[in-house]
Amino acid sequence: MNERELRLKSIAYRKTILEIIHRGGAGHTAGSLSCVDILNVLYNRIMNITPDNFDQVNRDHYIQSKGHSVEALYTVLADQGFYSRETLLKNLNQPGTNFVGHPTRKIPGMEHNTGALGHGLSVATGLALAARLNQQSYRVYTLLGDGELAEGSSWEASMTAAHYKLDNLVTIIDRNTLQITGRTEEVNALEPLADKFIAFGYAVRQVDGNDIAALVNVLESVPFEVGKPNLLLANTVKGKGVSFMEDVKAWHHKVPSDEQLAIAIAELNAAETALEVSA
Numbered sequence: 001m002n003e004r005e006l007r008l009k010s011i012a013y014r015k016t017i018l019e020i021i022h023r024g025g026a027g028h029t030a031g032s033l034s035c036v037d038i039l040n041v042l043y044n045r046i047m048n049i050t051p052d053n054f055d056q057v058n059r060d061h062y063i064q065s066k067g068h069s070v071e072a073l074y075t076v077l078a079d080q081g082f083y084s085r086e087t088l089l090k091n092l093n094q095p096g097t098n099f100v101g102h103p104t105r106k107i108p109g110m111e112h113n114t115g116a117l118g119h120g121l122s123v124a125t126g127l128a129l130a131a132r133l134n135q136q137s138y139r140v141y142t143l144l145g146d147g148e149l150a151e152g153s154s155w156e157a158s159m160t161a162a163h164y165k166l167d168n169l170v171t172i173i174d175r176n177t178l179q180i181t182g183r184t185e186e187v188n189a190l191e192p193l194a195d196k197f198i199a200f201g202y203a204v205r206q207v208d209g210n211d212i213a214a215l216v217n218v219l220e221s222v223p224f225e226v227g228k229p230n231l232l233l234a235n236t237v238k239g240k241g242v243s244f245m246e247d248v249k250a251w252h253h254k255v256p257s258d259e260q261l262a263i264a265i266a267e268l269n270a271a272e273t274a275l276e277v278s279a
């Protein structure tokens with residue numbers, strides 16, 4: 001998929017995320033919008049994960065440690081053909097469904113249960129180490145929130161990943177600078193974040209995590225350094241793509257009203273038209 005197609009996909013994904021959260025009456029709106037460009041590039045350009053190979057071990061693996069942004073992942077998995085978009089639209093948060101507010105392995109294409117923050121990197125590190133031990137060629141990708149880094153287990157896993165020189169592990173931080181209760185730097189400061197990861201033994205790159213071309217570029221350059229785990233600091237905007245949601249704390253898990261949904265969809269339609277006209 002080329003860059004223009006990927007950019008159109010991101011707009012379509014954003015519309016679906018908003019629609020399912022609106023219909024389902026709950027969800028993590030802004031965190032899904034901040035990371036959806038990353039998921040788009042991973043699933044449509046970088047990773048080797050399909051409904052046909054999902055039961056095989058020697059394919060890439062993706063663990064979404066910031067499980068609360070499951071609406072972005074549900075949307076992308078539907079588009080990959082793990083289930084239909086209609087199934088997702090109809091079921092999110094409905095009684096008796098498996099399409100609940102955090103990832104579970106009851107959903108086709110879902111690698112691991114997450115939602116309690118701080119677990120994904122440990123599991124991803126284990127999977128990456130297993131590839132090394134079993135002489136398999138797959139890579140393991142995991143996405144963490146920046147607020148999530150308050151969980152100490154992420155740093156324990158980082159020590160292990162560096163110790164075992166897991167350059168088949170790609171850890172991406174959705175660095176939107178907000179967590180649930182405010183700015184990360186006010187709640188539990190992270191900076192200097194890149195320096196911390198370098199000190200833990202990662203090869204670190206930074207990218208605009210809402211820029212499709214930049215994401216393709218950097219993710220195609222993995223491994224960043226042979227013998228070191230990869231860390232991508234993806235600078236994103238929480239609520240990206242919808243003017244009144246961007247960088248606003250309250251949209252962490254606020255649900256758009258009918259009117260807000262209409263305005264948001266109109267904005268995304270305008271972005272889509274602008275992209276089509278520029279072709």
Ligand SMILES: Cc1ncc(C[n+]2csc(CCOP(=O)(O)OP(=O)(O)O)c2C)c(N)n1
Pocket residue numbers: 028030031032034066068069115116117118144145146147148149174176178179180181238252
């Ligand atoms: C162990 C644990 N503690 C608390 C929570 C509640 N919680 C859900 S989302 C969130 C904020 C996460 O912030 P961040 O990782 O920055 O996510 P993003 O900004 O990408 O939405 C918190 C504290 C949780 N899910 N798990």
Ligand SMILES: [Mg+2]
Pocket residue numbers: 145146147174175176177178179
């Ligand atoms: Mg955050």
